[in-house]
Amino acid sequence: MIYLAAHKLVARVGLYLVVALTFLMQTINAAPQEYATMAGEAGDASGNLIVALRSEPKTLNPVLSVDATSREVIGAMQADLIHINRETQRTEPALAKSWTVSPDGKTYVLQLRHGLKFSDGAPFTADDVVFSFELYLDEKLHSPQRDLLVIDDKPITVKKLGAYSVEFDLPKPYGPGERLFDGLAILPKHLLEKSYREGKFPQAWGTAAQANELAGLGPFVLKSYEPGQQMVLQRNANYWKKDSHGNSLPYLSQLVFVFVPNEDAQVIKFQAGETHVIERLNADNFSLLLRNAKAKGECLRDLGPGLEIQFLVFNQNTLDPRKSPDLVEKQAWFRDLKFRQAVSLAMDRKGMARLVYAGRATPIWGNVSPGNKLWLITRLPHPERSIEEARKLLQSAGYSWDGSGNLLDPRKKPITFTIIVSSSNTQRAKLAALAQDDLRQLGMNVQVVPTEFRALVDRLLNTKDYEAVLMNLVNGDADPTPEMNLWLSSGETHLWDLGEAKPATPWEAELDRLMEAQMTTSDFAARKHLYDRVQEIVAQNLPFIFLISPNILVGAQSSVGNFRPGILEPYALWNAEQFFLRRSGAGECP
Amino acid sequence: MTMNANWRTFTLLALLGMHLILFFPGFFAPYDFAQQHRDFPFARPTRIHFVDATGKLHLRPFVHPLVPSDEASDSYAEDLRQTCSLRLFVSGAPYQVLGLWTMKLHLVGVDPPAQLFLFGTDSFGRDELSRMLYGGRISLIAGMLAAVAALGVGTLLGLLSGFYGGGLDAGVMRVAELFLALPWLYLLFAVRAILPLNIKTTDAFLLLVAVVGLVGWARPARLVRGIVLSAKEKNFVLAAKAMGATDTHLLRRHILPETYGVLLTTAALLVPQFILAEVTLSFLGLGVGEPIPSWGNLLAELQQYSVLTSYWWMYLPAVALVLLFLLYHSASSALQQKTTEVRT
Numbered sequence: 001m002i003y004l005a006a007h008k009l010v011a012r013v014g015l016y017l018v019v020a021l022t023f024l025m026q027t028i029n030a031a032p033q034e035y036a037t038m039a040g041e042a043g044d045a046s047g048n049l050i051v052a053l054r055s056e057p058k059t060l061n062p063v064l065s066v067d068a069t070s071r072e073v074i075g076a077m078q079a080d081l082i083h084i085n086r087e088t089q090r091t092e093p094a095l096a097k098s099w100t101v102s103p104d105g106k107t108y109v110l111q112l113r114h115g116l117k118f119s120d121g122a123p124f125t126a127d128d129v130v131f132s133f134e135l136y137l138d139e140k141l142h143s144p145q146r147d148l149l150v151i152d153d154k155p156i157t158v159k160k161l162g163a164y165s166v167e168f169d170l171p172k173p174y175g176p177g178e179r180l181f182d183g184l185a186i187l188p189k190h191l192l193e194k195s196y197r198e199g200k201f202p203q204a205w206g207t208a209a210q211a212n213e214l215a216g217l218g219p220f221v222l223k224s225y226e227p228g229q230q231m232v233l234q235r236n237a238n239y240w241k242k243d244s245h246g247n248s249l250p251y252l253s254q255l256v257f258v259f260v261p262n263e264d265a266q267v268i269k270f271q272a273g274e275t276h277v278i279e280r281l282n283a284d285n286f287s288l289l290l291r292n293a294k295a296k297g298e299c300l301r302d303l304g305p306g307l308e309i310q311f312l313v314f315n316q317n318t319l320d321p322r323k324s325p326d327l328v329e330k331q332a333w334f335r336d337l338k339f340r341q342a343v344s345l346a347m348d349r350k351g352m353a354r355l356v357y358a359g360r361a362t363p364i365w366g367n368v369s370p371g372n373k374l375w376l377i378t379r380l381p382h383p384e385r386s387i388e389e390a391r392k393l394l395q396s397a398g399y400s401w402d403g404s405g406n407l408l409d410p411r412k413k414p415i416t417f418t419i420i421v422s423s424s425n426t427q428r429a430k431l432a433a434l435a436q437d438d439l440r441q442l443g444m445n446v447q448v449v450p451t452e453f454r455a456l457v458d459r460l461l462n463t464k465d466y467e468a469v470l471m472n473l474v475n476g477d478a479d480p481t482p483e484m485n486l487w488l489s490s491g492e493t494h495l496w497d498l499g500e501a502k503p504a505t506p507w508e509a510e511l512d513r514l515m516e517a518q519m520t521t522s523d524f525a526a527r528k529h530l531y532d533r534v535q536e537i538v539a540q541n542l543p544f545i546f547l548i549s550p551n552i553l554v555g556a557q558s559s560v561g562n563f564r565p566g567i568l569e570p571y572a573l574w575n576a577e578q579f580f581l582r583r584s585g586a587g588e589c590p
Numbered sequence: 591m592t593m594n595a596n597w598r599t600f601t602l603l604a605l606l607g608m609h610l611i612l613f614f615p616g617f618f619a620p621y622d623f624a625q626q627h628r629d630f631p632f633a634r635p636t637r638i639h640f641v642d643a644t645g646k647l648h649l650r651p652f653v654h655p656l657v658p659s660d661e662a663s664d665s666y667a668e669d670l671r672q673t674c675s676l677r678l679f680v681s682g683a684p685y686q687v688l689g690l691w692t693m694k695l696h697l698v699g700v701d702p703p704a705q706l707f708l709f710g711t712d713s714f715g716r717d718e719l720s721r722m723l724y725g726g727r728i729s730l731i732a733g734m735l736a737a738v739a740a741l742g743v744g745t746l747l748g749l750l751s752g753f754y755g756g757g758l759d760a761g762v763m764r765v766a767e768l769f770l771a772l773p774w775l776y777l778l779f780a781v782r783a784i785l786p787l788n789i790k791t792t793d794a795f796l797l798l799v800a801v802v803g804l805v806g807w808a809r810p811a812r813l814v815r816g817i818v819l820s821a822k823e824k825n826f827v828l829a830a831k832a833m834g835a836t837d838t839h840l841l842r843r844h845i846l847p848e849t850y851g852v853l854l855t856t857a858a859l860l861v862p863q864f865i866l867a868e869v870t871l872s873f874l875g876l877g878v879g880e881p882i883p884s885w886g887n888l889l890a891e892l893q894q895y896s897v898l899t900s901y902w903w904m905y906l907p908a909v910a911l912v913l914l915f916l917l918y919h920s921a922s923s924a925l926q927q928k929t930t931e932v933r934t
Contacts (some may be wrong), residue, residue: 264895284896287664351628355714358663423875426894430713433880437626437714447790448880 033115034097035242040562042245043580048254049560051573052266052275056227056259060214061205062185063135063143071183072570076233076255078185079217079240081110081129082178086566086574089374089478091178095124095186095217095240105173105522110181112164117238118188120215126160131189133158141201145184148482151519172520175527176479183476188215219250219577231257241577251561251580271296276560276581279572281553282427283358289555297558299589305362305371306552306567307475310431312347312419312545314340316497316504317464330417330467333409338397340542345383345390346438352548356430360551366539369549371567372478375528377535387441394442407443416445417467420459423450431547432470460495470547476569480518480531487515487534496543507541558589598927601920608914612726616685618697619720620706624881625683627705627715630656632664632901635710643670650675655704664900674704710903712891716881722907725883729872730914732799732884733865737857739803740864741810745853748814749841753822762811769808777805778871795878802867810856814849821848851929858922862915869911885911 057070062078065071083094093099096110116124136145137155149156154171161167174180191213195204205214211222217240220233233255241249258275260266267285270278273296281289286300293300314334321328333339349363362369365383368376383389398410407415421432432448439446451459459466475482485491489503489512503509511534518530538544554572556563562578565571611618627633638651652675654668680699684692700706709719751762781801821827827844835843865885871877872886873893880887888907892898 267895284894288896288900348628354663355628355631429880433714434626437624437881450875 033117033240034113035240036093036097036113037244038241038249038575038578039244040564040575040578042243042247043251043561043578044583045247045251045580046253047251047581048256049252049277049576049579049581050256050258050275051277051279052260052269053257054261054263054266054280057207057231057257059206060209060222062187063141063145064202066144068569072573073231073233073257074185075218075570076220076573076576077214077216077218077222077236078187080182080184081112081186082181084179084182084477084568086568086570087564089566089568091182095129096181099178101177101522105177106170108168108170108178109161110166110168112166113240114164116217116240118190118215118217119221119236119238120188120191120212121238122188122190122215124186124188124217125163126166128186128189129166130158130160131193132184132187135187135192135196135201136184148180173522174481175519175521176477176481177522179477179479186217191215220252220255223254228259230259233257239577243578250577252576255576255579270298270555270557273557277554277556277563277572279554279565279570281555283356283360283550283553286360286553286555287358293555298555299558299560299563300553300555301563301565302360303371303552303554303565303567303571305369305549306571307369307371307478307549308472309364309367309369309549310428310470310472310547312343312435312468312470312547313496313543314468314545315464315466316543317499318497318504319464324465327465327467329413333415333417334468336397337541338393339399340545342390342393342397342442343439344542344545345386345393346442347435347545347547348385348438349548350385352431352434355434356427357548357550360553361548362551364546364549366535366546367483367544368535369475371549371552372475374478375480375531377532380535380539390442401443405443406445414445415443416447418447418449419468419470420449420451420456420466421470422453422456424453427550428470428472435470435547461493461498464498474569478568480515480527480534484515484519487511487538505541507537511537598924601917601924605917605921608917609730612723612730614687615720615723615727616687616693617695619685619717619723620682620696620699620708621717621720622683622685623716623721623724623883625716625720627707627711627717629658630666630705630707630711630715631713633666633705633707633711633715635903636705636707637668638676639673642673648673648675650677652676653700653704653706672704674701676700676706709906710901712888712904713897718888718903718906721883721888722885722910725885725888725907726910726914728795728878728882728884729865729868729886729911730861732795732802732868733861733863735799736803736806736864736867737860739800740806740860741853741857743804743807744810745814745846745849747807748811749818749846749849751811752815752818753837753841753845759815763815766808766811769805772805774805774867775870778802778867779874779876798868798871798877802864802871806860806864806867810853810860813852813856817849817852818845821845851925855922855925855929858918858925862918865911865914 053069053072055069057073058067059065059070060074060077062074065074080094081096082091082099084090085092095112095116097113099108099110101108112124112126112129118124135141136143137149139146151170151172151174156171157169159167159169192201192204195201207225207227211224214222216236219236219239219241221236223232223234225231235250235253239249243249260269263282263285266275266278267281267289269275271289286302289298290300315327316331316334319328319331353359353361353363364370366377366380370376394407400408402408409415419432419435421428423429429448429450436446436448456469460469485493486495488494489500489508494500497504500508503512514530514534518527521527521530552565552567552571554565556572559582561580561582562575563572564575566574633656636653638653640651641647642652652673654670655672655674656666657669659665659667677699678697680696681694682696682699684694687693698706707717707719709722712718712721747762751759778801822845827840830840830844868877868884869886869889872884873890875890877886878884885907891904897904
């Protein structure tokens with residue numbers, strides 16, 4: 001007991017010291033703190049919000065994180081210079097209060113907010129910004145963000161103009177403009193510089209890091225982490241946002257992530273009221289929750305189509321005919337546009353929406369999800385499903401049918417192929433089963449092979465040993481620039497034909513030209529025009545058979561205030577600083 | 591516990607009936623197992639009526655066509671204006687009988703536009719009853735073939751080991767013990783895992799049977815060996831041997847017949863055990879693949895929480911499984927009684 005008391009005393013003296021020091025620093029640092037204001041319902045401070053995560057974060061280091069869970073947790077602890085508002089999908093000032101762009105579109109000057117402090121009390125200045133970009137751009141660190149900061153093989157350069165002013169020079173004008181800065185967390189130089197200079201940065205801020213080793217500019221800071229159980233974040237008292245009444249944000253005193261590996265278990269926990277927010281619901285579980293949502297005081301939100309697209313892709317890679325003679329023979333079909341068009345015509349997209357997603361999905365015929373309203377080209381044709389039309393197309397391309405209705409190619413070989421699909425995704429396996437049945441109606445004998453996800457990716461990107469894959473892509477942002485890798489013929493994820501030395505077809509050459517042009521054009525209308533053409537070309541040539549875009553489905557207990565999910569990741573927690581728990585318990589669902 | 595003769599006959603007849611139905615699923619199933627009614631996912635079992643909306647009594651049972659509702663994809667209303675009669679011996683989807691000839695005759699059907707889902711539908715709108723019947727055939731045949739394989743191997747090794755004894759006996763029995771000690775489920779996993787995933791459905795099925803059967807030979811082998819050990823000391827065997835009968839003759843004419851009763855009883859116990867093995871593997875996604883049904887992959891849909899809590903008719907394959915097992919176990923005790931009665 002005595003020991004404990006002594007301990008407390010030390011702690012208290014320490015606290016006084018910190019308070020005194022902070023006071024001192026405040027008087028030295030005369031500039032008042034420049035707060036940002038966030039509109040929303042005014043809430044009560046205090047309260048612990050509990051959210052379930054599917055897996056544990058692998059790291060708390062924003063420069064090194066690659067998985068969605070790590071990013072979600074980091075997102076609550078860090079802040080960026082300019083942020084994309086998940087609700088409006090437009091940019092808004094964050095740590096930078098304003099910015100200017102030079103007329104040639106190559107120079108950005110950002111003015112930082114004055115008087116901001118990291119969660120550990122250290123001041124935030126231009127040095128932190130320069131240091132953070134040094135990290136992101138360091139080739140040795142392999143930061144996934146580096147790709148975005150290298151334009152035309154040249155990295156952008158960062159220059160400090162003053163204590164609160166930074167200049168960014170781009171080698172070429174960059175189409176998405178200031179969206180570039182979203183998600184690039186600004187890190188505390190005073191905490192990380194030492195480990196970086198010593199070459200120990202990759203070990204910094206792992207999940208074993210102690211709470212006092214970390215600091216950030218986000219709404220929450222790490223309090224404790226119990227592997228396999230939970231990660232507790234607590235309110236950052238130095239946060240730089242206020243509500244419209246001038247109260248400090250965040251309202252919550254703690255944000256608790258519990259680890260629940262399976263979606264069904266997450267649903268059960270949410271139903272039992274053990275968690276407050278549930279993200280990434282599948283349609284079946286959403287319908288299940290919806291049944292008693294009113295009685296149980298749960299707000300369930302169907303946000304409509306997100307940025308995810310599900311599609312079928314045929315293997316058109318150039319392969320060695322000696323190694324895989326069967327596959328090379330089959331590629332004659334896969335490279336035949338009429339074959340792909342017939343497959344697309346046979347797909348019952350409405351049935352897929354109804355049977356797989358309980359109607360909570362939208363059929364698609366192009367590469368942009370209807371959720372991306374800004375960039376979607378609306379004049380794309382939506383050919384109705386028609387087995388007859390598909391048969392006519394096949395017939396005109398020299399295909400025929402044998403006595404028992406099996407489709408034969410022009411060389412009278414029966415059409416049979418396998419579709420591989422991730423075994424961990426029930427929805428996609430069901431989509432594949434429907435596609436299998438649709439194609440059977442054309443006389444194609446299709447087998448569906450559920451495969452472990454990593455094995456599937458390996459076949460797709462490395463061994464190229466597959467015939468067709470049913471898979472999905474999710475865009476992190478509405479802007480087309482992150483898709484460069486997909487559409488450029490030299491792109492690393494040019495899925496249907498990887499590693500083309502030069503564009504294999506004239507339309508792929510045009511895609512290259514259009515994508516390059518949109519990236520370096522800054523006028524939105526001009527970019528939209530270019531990207532519209534991309535969508536048209538893709539829809540005409542069908543490198544992918546686009547199927548469906550699932551809706552984003554999220555839920556929260558109605559006691560959670562300011563729950564305003566959006567269709568960009570993180571769907572629900574993007575405004576966690578505004579979340580609060582109503583004292584009265586259940587509230588109205590918006 | 592002894593069974594009276596009537597109950598015994600009833601059990602055997604019921605078992606026979608169930609096999610008959612499961613061996614000819616095409617006739618008893620209203621639809622093909624793969625036919626998707628895409629407008630009717632998770633439809634409840636169709637209600638059969640005798641009295642229509644106006645209160646008129648129909649002698650021939652009828653159903654109302656279903657109308658999908660707009661709000662949720664799994665709720666339907668009955669269109670009360672239309673009545674569609676049930677009919678016996680209707681023509682429908684073609685099916686193969688024993689893989690030999692094609693037939694179109696079905697036991698029961700309904701007038702269009704209505705659908706007859708006596709056990710409801712699954713997530714693709716496939717008739718659950720039809721899938722259960724076809725799935726039952728797969729599971730049952732898998733169980734029986736595996737039992738035949740296990741008994742065949744087991745009997746042969748048991749006979750030889752019991753009859754000749756010595757080093758052969760010791761060797762076979764140690765291997766049998768090893769197999770008995772193996773956690774068979776994990777062994778099945780291991781065997782299935784080293785084989786390619788991308789194999790034809792029929793191959794997957796045969797493989798499953800072979801794996802299940804060959805893992806299960808040890809117990810019958812020990813049983814048979816025990817009988818052989820006691821049989822070869824019996825006076826009539828010794829007499830035959832003294833008169834110069836060959837080993838083959840002794841085994842075939844005098845010793846093997848002694849094992850028949852036990853073999854039959856064991857078979858009746860092994861079949862359900864091996865059906866369960868098939869169900870377990872298919873439930874875990876290692877059995878036959880979509881769209882071919884088996885009781886295991888029909889039950890696999892229950893792995894989803896939403897299905898588990900929302901659609902009770904998806905449990906029906908489990909009910910069929912329990913029923914079949916009960917019948918098999920009753921049959922096994924009946925056979926055991928019979929053999930004891932014959933002996934005494």
